[in-house]
Amino acid sequence: MGQNGFQWFIGTCEDRDDPLKMGRIRVRCLGIHTDDLSLVPTDSLPWAYVMAPTTSSSMQGLGETPHFIVQGSQVIGFFKDGEEKQQPIIMGTLPGYNTEDPDISKGFSDPDGVYPSVLGIDDVNSLGRGSLAESHPSVQLRRNLRQTSIPIAGKPHLEQVSQTLTEPEARTSYDERDAKSNAPTLYPFNHVHETESGHVHEIDDTVGGERIHRQHRIGTFEEWHPDGARVLHTVHDNYEIIAGDSNIFIHKRENDAGESEAGNLTITVEG
Template sequence: MSTTRDFGQEGFLWFIGTVEDRNDPLKLGRVRVRIMNVHGNSREHPTDTLPWAVIMNSVHSASTNVREEQPGTEDHWWKTGVAPVGLNIRSTVVGFFLDGTERNQPVVMGTINGIPDNWPYPFEDGKGPPRNHDVPEEAREINTVPKTIVRDITNIEEDIIYEPITAYKAKYPYNKVTKTERGHVFEVDDTPDNERVHQFIRGGAYDELATIVYEVDNRRFLATRRIEKTTDNKHEVDLVDRTVWVGRDEIHRVQNNRTDSVGNNVTQSIGNNVTQSIGNNEVRTIANNQTETIKGNVLITVEGNYDLNVTGNVTINGKRIDLNP
C-alpha cells in the first residue's frame, strides 16, 4: 500500500489486536489482525477487509537471500532466516503502524500471553477461547508428554518392554518450551540439577537428553543420560564409517526377526566367553573352507543322532583314539 506519510514522522502509533487470518496468499507470514479501538466487531469490519500485517523478526533471523558461489556451476541462493509463521488464529499481538494515523500498514512486533476471560471481538458463531492459560503446560511444572504409546500396539510382549521414566522435573521459570498447534514439544530445561533437552513428536516418538548428578565422597559429578524412542520404523544411513564405543554393557532385544548383511569381512574379538541359546534349529552354509583352532578341550553332547557326510577324505590324528570306551 502507498501512503502520503513519511515513515516515523508522526511518532510511534502502536496497537494491540487479535489474529483472525493467517492464510497469506504471498506466503510471507502476514496475518490479518483485528485491532482494538480501530476495527470494531466482525460485522462492522469482516475479516477479509482487514489489512495484512507484516511480521517483525528478531535479529537472529536474516530474512534475506544469501548467495553461495559454486565454481563451475550456477550459484545457489539460500533463503535464510526463521520463517515468520508462528502465529495462530486468536493470538494476541502488539505492533505499530508504518503509516501512522492512516492505520493501513500494520506491523506485528510480538505476542502477549495471558489467561483470557473473553474474546474482545467474538466470531460470528459467538465462540471465543476458553478461559485457559496461554503458556505451555511443560513450562509450568506440568508434564503432558505421554509416557508411552507402544502399549496399544498388538503382539508386543509386556515383559520385554522397558521404557525409562522421563527425567522431567521442571521448575518455573527455567523450562524454555516451544509447543506447536499439532502437539510437537521442544524443551530446553535449565532447572538446577535437572537440566534437560527434550523433543517430542506427535505420534509418540521423543528424544531426551538429561543431566544426572552423582555425589561421591562429597564431590559432585555430572553425566548425561539419553532416551530415544520411535513408535514406527527407524532408518539410519551412514555413507562412510561408523564407530560405536560402549563403556559398560550393551543389550539388544528383537521381538521378531533380525537380518545382518555384511558386504565384506567380519572380525570379532571376544575377551571372555560366548554363550548362545537357540530355541530351534541352526543352519550354516560356508561356501569355502572352515578353520577352527581350539587350544583347550572340546565336548560335544548330542541327545539324538549324529550324521557326518563327507564327500572327500576324513583324517583324524590323535595320541590315542577311543571309540565307545
C-alpha cells in the first residue's frame, strides 16, 4: 500500500445504503467498470470507505457523521489494495455542470433517478452564487412569510387610567425585517449547507452583508442580520422550557445619529 501499484480513480456513487450503517458507498469507476448493468450490476461493486476530515474523529460517532455523498455524486479516490482494486477509499467529491437526466438503465448514474434533479446549473448552491441567491426557495419562503404592519397597542382613553389623555393614542406598527436585510451576497463568501429535504444553514462573510442564518424546510428560521439584529420566525407552536432563571435586560442604545434611544418591549397577540 502506498508503494508500487498505487491506483487512483474517478467514479460515480450508485449506492449509499450501507447495511452496516458505516457510511460506505458503492462506486462505479471510470476505466475500470463498464456501464453495462447486466455485466457489472450495482450490487456487485465493492463497498468503499469514505475519508473524513480532521474535524471528525471517525471514532464513536464524534464529529459530523455520516458523510453527505448521494447517489449520482462524482467522487475521487484510490484503491487501498492497489492493483486488486477491491478496497476503494473515497477522498472527496467533484462538482460539475448537469446537462442530462439520470439514465437508470446504465451505470455511472443514480439508479433511483433522483439526482441530478435540476438541469442547466452547476453543483454550487445558488445561495452562495451572488445574485442567484434571490431565486433560492429558502429566500422566497422568508419573503412570503414576512409579517408587516404589526400593530402596537396605544394608551386607552379611559378616565380611570389617564386624566390627561383627551383622545385615544394613535396606533403605530412595525415590520419584520426583510430577509437578509436586502444586503448583498457575493461569491465566494457565503458558506452554505443544505440538506436533501431543504433545511439550510448559511454563514455569510460578504462585506456589508455578514449574516448567520438557519432555516427549517417549512419556514421556521432564525437569522442574525448584518447590523446584529436577530429575527426568529416560528411558523407553528413555540415551546420554551427553562429549568432555572430567565433574565431579559432591555436597555438604551445609540442610534445612527449618536442619540440615546430607550428600549421597548412590544408584545402583540392576534386573537
